[in-house]
Each structure stands twice: as C-alpha cells, then as structure tokens.
Amino acid sequence: MNMKNLKLIQNKAELRALLKEIKGDVGLVPTMGALHRGHQSLIERANSENDFVVVSVFVNPTQFGPNEDYDKYPRTLESDLKLAESAGADVVFAPSPKEMYTDIYFEEKETTLVCPPYKYVNRLCGKTRAGHFDGVCTVVSKLFNLTNPKRAYFGQKDAQQLFIIKKMVQELDFDIEIVKCPIVRETDGLAISSRNTYLSENDRKSAVNISKALFKVKELKDKGIVESSTLIDTAIAYLKDFEVDYVEIVSKNDFCSVATVKNGDIILIAAKTPECKVRLIDNLEL
Ligand code: AMP
Numbered sequence: 001m002n003m004k005n006l007k008l009i010q011n012k013a014e015l016r017a018l019l020k021e022i023k024g025d026v027g028l029v030p031t032m033g034a035l036h037r038g039h040q041s042l043i044e045r046a047n048s049e050n051d052f053v054v055v056s057v058f059v060n061p062t063q064f065g066p067n068e069d070y071d072k073y074p075r076t077l078e079s080d081l082k083l084a085e086s087a088g089a090d091v092v093f094a095p096s097p098k099e100m101y102t103d104i105y106f107e108e109k110e111t112t113l114v115c116p117p118y119k120y121v122n123r124l125c126g127k128t129r130a131g132h133f134d135g136v137c138t139v140v141s142k143l144f145n146l147t148n149p150k151r152a153y154f155g156q157k158d159a160q161q162l163f164i165i166k167k168m169v170q171e172l173d174f175d176i177e178i179v180k181c182p183i184v185r186e187t188d189g190l191a192i193s194s195r196n197t198y199l200s201e202n203d204r205k206s207a208v209n210i211s212k213a214l215f216k217v218k219e220l221k222d223k224g225i226v227e228s229s230t231l232i233d234t235a236i237a238y239l240k241d242f243e244v245d246y247v248e249i250v251s252k253n254d255f256c257s258v259a260t261v262k263n264g265d266i267i268l269i270a271a272k273t274p275e276c277k278v279r280l281i282d283n284l285e286l
Contacts, residue, residue, distance in 0.1 A: 004088060008094060009092070015147070019148065027054070028055075028056070028149035029089070033076060033194070034073070038157060039087075041181055042154075042155060047088025056092075056093045058093075062101070062138055063136045064132075080094075114138045120133070133160075150176070155180075155182075156182055157183045157191055191282045199276060203275045217267050218286055228249045232248070242271040244271045245271055246269070247268070248268050249261055268282075268283040
C-alpha cells in the first residue's frame with residue numbers, strides 16, 4: 001500500500017499556499033465524500049499519473065434541488081481520510097459551504113454560476129434535476145481555479161456529468177486534461193455509489209436489476225439487435241417495480257438519442273428503487 005502523509009485542508013488560502021510550493025503535475029479528484037471503491041480507483045489512477053494528488057470532499061449545496069437529499073447525504077470525513085490516504089492522495093480538501101461560497105449565496109441563495117447550454121441539460125438527469133449541472137459546473141470550475149490541476153479525474157458512472165465537464169473545459173478554455181475512469185461495480189454488478197447506503201435490504205436485492213438490464217441490452221446488441229426502441233423495452237422489463245426516470249440510448253459524441261445503435265453508444269438508466277425510492281443511475285457503453 002502506498003501510504004503518504006495525507007494533509008487535511010479546510011481553507012482555500014491554505015490550499016493555494018500549499019500548492020504554490022508544489023513542483024510537478026497536480027491531479028484533482030473531485031468528490032462529495034462517503035468515499036468507496038469507485039472513488040478509490042480515481043485516486044489511485046491520479047496517483048499513478050501525477051506528482052501530487054488533491055481529493056476534494058465537498059457536498060456541494062448548489063447542485064442539489066430543494067427536494068433532494070442534501071441534508072441527509074452521508075458525511076464520513078474520518079473514514080474518507082483513511083481511504084484517500086491509502087489510495088495515494090496527498091491532500092484532502094474538505095471546505096465548509098461557508099468557506100467555499102461567499103455571503104451572497106447564503107443571503108440570497110444565488111451566486112455567479114457556470115451554466116452549461118440548455119442542449120446539454122434539457123434531458124436525462126438535467127430534466128428532473130433542474131439546475132443540477134449549473135451547480136456541478138460551478139463547483140468544478142471553482143476547484144479547478146483553486147488547484148490548477150494538470151489532470152482531473154471523473155467516473156463514467158456519471159456519464160452525462162463527464163460529457164458536460166468535457167464540454168465546459170473546451171468551451172471555457174481550461175487547460176486541464178479530463179480523465180475518464182471506468183465504473184467500479186459490486187460483485188453482483190451493482191454500480192457502487194454513496195447513495196447505496198440508503199438502500200433497504202429488499203432494495204439492495206432489487207437494485208441489481210439495473211445493471212442486469214444494461215448487460216442484457218449489451219448482449220442483445222452484440223447479437224445484432226440495434227433498434228433502440230427494442231433494446232430500451234428490454235431494459236424497462238427488468239425495472240418493473242422501479243419508478244423509472246429514464247432509459248435512453250445516446251451517442252457518446254453529442255449525448256443525443258439514437259434510433260439505431262452503433263458501437264460506442266451509451267445506454268443510461270435512472271430509476272428509483274421500489275421500497276425506499278432511492279434514485280440510482282448507471283450506464284454501459286454498447
Ligand atoms: P461523487 O462523490 O458521487 O460526486 O463522485 C465523485 C466522482 O467519483 C465522480 O466523478 C463519479 O463519477 C465517480 N464515481 C462515483 N461512483 C463511481 C464508481 N462506482 N465507479 C467509478 N467512478 C465513480
């Protein structure tokens with residue numbers, strides 16, 4: 001195990017001061033904490049490709065809607081520090097919301113935002129989570145400005161987020177390489193997520209149907225079935241007891257729906273579990 005001497009920083013000025021002294025490439029891994037093996041894989045990758053690794057742990061209020069789980073989102077800083085250190089992080093940056101945002105946000109619930117184009121956010125997760133990607137792009141831009149990384153690491157688990165961040169980097173001229181990391185799964189196929197801790201025992205059993213649906217669709221596509229509507233119906237059949245938010249197949253180039261599937265297109269699912277209504281997302285490249 002590659003144990004470094006991890007430093008916890010909770011203040012922006014201290015982070016900037018420390019990074020000023022660093023020579024070599026900085027790798028940034030933005031997270032909301034409750035770190036698990038998915039995050040671990042990003043940190044390990046960052047450690048293997050950079051001289052210095054910053055992991056941010058920040059439950060970002062601007063990306064949560066009013067009826068979402070901001071207050072109950074798991075906060076586990078002690079164990080996050082252990083995981084980050086053993087995965088090779090040099091710094092965990094874990095600011096409070098008051099440190100991260102200025103007074104105007106707390107007084108008016110408004111701040112300067114980085115807003116991706118409507119075309120990127122009017123579908124999939126953006127459709128039901130109004131303003132979500134504005135919050136994501138804003139906090140990620142702030143983290144980019146604070147850490148000035150050479151590379152930043154994002155999981156394919158949040159495929160639309162990854163697509164939007166890549167566009168943001170191009171469109172705002174950030175000189176940062178965005179590194180896409182594969183989805184880490186439980187042995188039964190469930191994509192690992194901090195929100196899996198909300199699942200009841202029954203929901204945990206049901207949750208595996210999401211990845212089963214994805215893998216079935218891939219199997220059918222590999223056998224030559226390429227009509228999206230047929231493949232989507234197959235996936236939906238696995239999600240009988242779920243509240244399905246969306247099942248869509250999109251091109252990885254523009255994230256627009258496709259009628260006929262080509263290699264590299266992505267099937268995405270968002271659905272709420274039968275019992276506790278935990279909203280899970282997953283996807284697979286076809
Ligand atoms: P989060 O803490 O959920 O905001 O996630 C932080 C980063 O970890 C994002 O880039 C996610 O896509 C990535 N991530 C979350 N879960 C996984 C997973 N199971 N496999 C790979 N990356 C993940």
